[in-house]
Amino acid sequence: LTNLPKLPLLAIGGGCVVLSLLLSLQQREQQATRAAAAAASEKPKAATEERIEQYLHVDPLELEIGVGLIRLADPKRGGDLLQRIASVRRAMAAEMGLVLPKVRVRDNMRLGELEYRVKIATNPVARGALQPQRLLAIEPPGAAGQLDGEATREPHSGHPAVWITPDRRSQATSLGYAVIEPAVVLATHLRGVFWSHADELLTRDALQHLLNELKQTAPAAVDELIPDVLRLAEVQQVLQALLREQVPIRQLALILETLGEQALRTRDVARLTEIVRQRLARTLSTQHRDESGRLRAVTLDPAWESRLLDAIEQAGDDPATLEWRETEALCEAISQAAEPLQRDGHTPILLVSPAVRPTVRQLTAARLPRLIVLSYAEITRDTRVEAVGVAELSSDAESSADAARAMQLDGAAR
Structure with a gap:
C-alpha cells in the first residue's frame, strides 16, 4: 500500500482517534451544560407563574383560628368544629334557601392564641375569642344568681355571659343559665354572620346553581322569566334585597313566578322587592x-x-x-x-x-x-x-x- 514506515502512521492514526473522542466528549458536555441551564431557567419561571396564580384565588368564606383553638377543629383530639360548620351550612340551606360555599378553616399565627376571625372574600367581617377548656354560661333575664368566672358577652347576640369551668355546669343550669360548648359558641356566631351577610354570599354563580336545581322541579318558573322578561342580574338584585333583610328565598319558585307576573308592569327592583315580600306574607309571619x-x-x-x-x-x-x-x-x-x-x-x-x-x-x-x-x-x-x-x-x-x-x-x- 505504501512504503512509509508503519509505526509513524499508526501513531498518527491513534492520535486522530483519541482527538476525535476528546472532541466528541467535549461536545456532549457542552450540550448537557446547555440543557441543564435551560432546565434551571424554566423551573423558577414555572414556579413563579404558579405562585402568581395562587394569589388570584379568593376563598369565599374563611375561618381563621389561633393556635390555642386548633384542637377544636382536630377530630383526632375530639374536636367537632368541622362537623358543626357543615351543620350550619345545611341549616342555612333549609332556613334561608341559600347554598353556602365551603368554609376554609386555617390557623393564623398572627391572631391571639384564643382568637378567631371570619372572612368573606378575604375581608374580615367578624371576630371573637373562646376558652376551649371552659363552658360559656349565657345569663338569662332576671337570673336567679351570679356565677363565678370570666365575664364576657355571647359573640352573636351580645348577651352577658360568663366563662365557667366544667364542674360549675350544674350550678349554672340551676340558676337558669344556658350552658354551651366553645365549638357551639363559634358555630352559632358563624350562623349569625352568614345570616347578616347572606346577600353578599349570593353571587351570580351561586344564583345560577340555585336556578339549575330549581329547573329539575319547576322548569317553567325559570325559563319563562330568564332572560326574556328579566336578566339574571335583576333577579339577583331582588333576591339580595330580600336576603339583606333576612327574608328567606327558599320559596324560589314562588318568587320567580311573582317576578314573572309583575315585571311586565315594572322593572324597578325596589318595587318588585316589595311586591315579592307581600307574596311571602305567610313566610314572614311564621x-x-x-x-x-x-x-x-x-x-x-x-x-x-x-x-x-x-x-x-x-x-x-x-x-x-x-x-x-x-x-x-x-x-x-x-x-x-x-x-x-x-x-x-x-x-x-x-x-x-x-x-x-x-x-x-x-x-x-x-x-x-x-x-x-x-x-x-x-x-x-x-x-x-x-x-x-x-x-x-x-x-x-x-x-x-x-x-x-x-x-x-x-x-x-x-
Missing part, C-alpha cells in the same frame, strides 16, 4: 311569631307616618330623606318603644304601612341594624299581632318636621 304564635311588635305614630309620606311625595322618584335631626329622632323613638322586646331577648319588630316601609328601613338600617321592618300587607290574617309600644313623634322632632315642611313649601313657591 318567621317572626313567638312560641305562643303571637307577633309582638311596635307601631309608628300616625304623625310619623304622615311626615314620612310628605318626604316620599317631595322626593318623587328619588329615595326619600329626612333632616338628620328627624332621622335621629325617628331612630330614638323606635328604640325606646322596642325596649321591652329587647329586654326580653326578642328581635325588635316595627309594623308600618306598606307605603312607608322601604323608606323606614332605609332611614333606620345604619342606626338600628337588628330592627325588622314589616308592613301590614306582609302579615297574614290569622296572625295575632300584639303591639308592645308606639314610636311617638316628640315635640322637638315635630318642630324639626314643621321647619323642614316650611322650607319645602317655600322652595316650591319660588
Whole structure:
C-alpha cells in the first residue's frame, strides 16, 4: 500500500482517534451544560407563574383560628368544629334557601392564641375569642344568681355571659343559665354572620346553581322569566334585597313566578322587592311569631307616618330623606318603644304601612341594624299581632318636621 514506515502512521492514526473522542466528549458536555441551564431557567419561571396564580384565588368564606383553638377543629383530639360548620351550612340551606360555599378553616399565627376571625372574600367581617377548656354560661333575664368566672358577652347576640369551668355546669343550669360548648359558641356566631351577610354570599354563580336545581322541579318558573322578561342580574338584585333583610328565598319558585307576573308592569327592583315580600306574607309571619304564635311588635305614630309620606311625595322618584335631626329622632323613638322586646331577648319588630316601609328601613338600617321592618300587607290574617309600644313623634322632632315642611313649601313657591 505504501512504503512509509508503519509505526509513524499508526501513531498518527491513534492520535486522530483519541482527538476525535476528546472532541466528541467535549461536545456532549457542552450540550448537557446547555440543557441543564435551560432546565434551571424554566423551573423558577414555572414556579413563579404558579405562585402568581395562587394569589388570584379568593376563598369565599374563611375561618381563621389561633393556635390555642386548633384542637377544636382536630377530630383526632375530639374536636367537632368541622362537623358543626357543615351543620350550619345545611341549616342555612333549609332556613334561608341559600347554598353556602365551603368554609376554609386555617390557623393564623398572627391572631391571639384564643382568637378567631371570619372572612368573606378575604375581608374580615367578624371576630371573637373562646376558652376551649371552659363552658360559656349565657345569663338569662332576671337570673336567679351570679356565677363565678370570666365575664364576657355571647359573640352573636351580645348577651352577658360568663366563662365557667366544667364542674360549675350544674350550678349554672340551676340558676337558669344556658350552658354551651366553645365549638357551639363559634358555630352559632358563624350562623349569625352568614345570616347578616347572606346577600353578599349570593353571587351570580351561586344564583345560577340555585336556578339549575330549581329547573329539575319547576322548569317553567325559570325559563319563562330568564332572560326574556328579566336578566339574571335583576333577579339577583331582588333576591339580595330580600336576603339583606333576612327574608328567606327558599320559596324560589314562588318568587320567580311573582317576578314573572309583575315585571311586565315594572322593572324597578325596589318595587318588585316589595311586591315579592307581600307574596311571602305567610313566610314572614311564621318567621317572626313567638312560641305562643303571637307577633309582638311596635307601631309608628300616625304623625310619623304622615311626615314620612310628605318626604316620599317631595322626593318623587328619588329615595326619600329626612333632616338628620328627624332621622335621629325617628331612630330614638323606635328604640325606646322596642325596649321591652329587647329586654326580653326578642328581635325588635316595627309594623308600618306598606307605603312607608322601604323608606323606614332605609332611614333606620345604619342606626338600628337588628330592627325588622314589616308592613301590614306582609302579615297574614290569622296572625295575632300584639303591639308592645308606639314610636311617638316628640315635640322637638315635630318642630324639626314643621321647619323642614316650611322650607319645602317655600322652595316650591319660588
